[in-house]
Amino acid sequence: xxxxxxxxxxxxxxxxxxxxxxxxxxxxxxxxxxxxxxxxxxxxxxxxxxxxxxxxxxxxxxxxxxxxxxxxxxxxxxxxxxxxxxxxxxxxxxxxxxxxxxxxxxxxxxxx
Amino acid sequence: xxxxxxxxxxxxxxxxxxxxxxxxxxxxxxxxxxxxxxxxxxxxxxxxxxxxxxxxxxxxxxxxxxxxxxxxxxxxxxxxxxxxxxxxxxxxxxxxxxxxxxxxxxxxxxxxxxx
Numbered sequence: 001x002x003x004x005x006x007x008x009x010x011x012x013x014x015x016x017x018x019x020x021x022x023x024x025x026x027x028x029x030x031x032x033x034x035x036x037x038x039x040x041x042x043x044x045x046x047x048x049x050x051x052x053x054x055x056x057x058x059x060x061x062x063x064x065x066x067x068x069x070x071x072x073x074x075x076x077x078x079x080x081x082x083x084x085x086x087x088x089x090x091x092x093x094x095x096x097x098x099x100x101x102x103x104x105x106x107x108x109x110x111x112x
Numbered sequence: 113x114x115x116x117x118x119x120x121x122x123x124x125x126x127x128x129x130x131x132x133x134x135x136x137x138x139x140x141x142x143x144x145x146x147x148x149x150x151x152x153x154x155x156x157x158x159x160x161x162x163x164x165x166x167x168x169x170x171x172x173x174x175x176x177x178x179x180x181x182x183x184x185x186x187x188x189x190x191x192x193x194x195x196x197x198x199x200x201x202x203x204x205x206x207x208x209x210x211x212x213x214x215x216x217x218x219x220x221x222x223x224x225x226x227x
Contacts, residue, residue, distance in 0.1 A: 031214065033216075035218075041220060041221075042116075042219050042220040042221050043203065044218075045216070048215060088155075090154070092214065098160075099145055099147070099157030099168070100155070100157065100216060101157070102154030104152065105153075105154055
């Protein structure tokens with residue numbers, strides 16, 4: 001079955017880069033997503049990558065995809081206190097028909 | 113249009129009561145999804161509509177749950193005879209099926225507490 005795994009916590013100092021990792025098992029995944037969730041709020045789509053790409057950059061965010069190892073990472077450059085949240089990795093087989101499969105989320109903690 | 117909206121934001125009900133939640137998707141989006149999120153977990157897929165047709169249902173969607181999207185716009189999710197295990201955040205998302213991707217945009221969620 002489908003499974004998405006993430007570390008539960010990551011602590012970084014303000015101004016440093018944060019790297020959040022995710023592994024997935026479904027080799028037919030077509031799109032892989034990163035969402036951000038702040039306390040009591042819904043999920044905010046940060047970025048996504050198509051499975052035929054290996055990197056995508058969007059301002060402070062860089063997504064790296066290693067299809068061979070089924071490993072996805074999100075790098076946040078110059079981490080700020082406003083980046084403190086839970087970050088979810090999600091995968092989709094394609095076509096949108098089955099919904100997204102999410103990991104349990106990584107709590108990003110920013111130290112001053 | 114400011115995004116996906118959900119109503120109510122919070123609902124407290126007693127066990128055995130029925131509840132109904134509403135989701136209004138982004139106006140041009142033809143796909144609508146319902147998810148459930150419990151504490152410490154990621155969202156879990158419940159069901160999906162393309163226009164007014166319900167095309168997929170997860171095994172998580174028991175017989176007590178029913179969802180509708182009668183005119184292909186807003187959707188309702190009803191839970192009958194609520195149980196304490198139904199306490200969760202219910203999230204709605206919408207997307208536009210197109211060749212460029214199927215990004216799902218989420219609403220703020222409805223938090224259900226069953227006492």
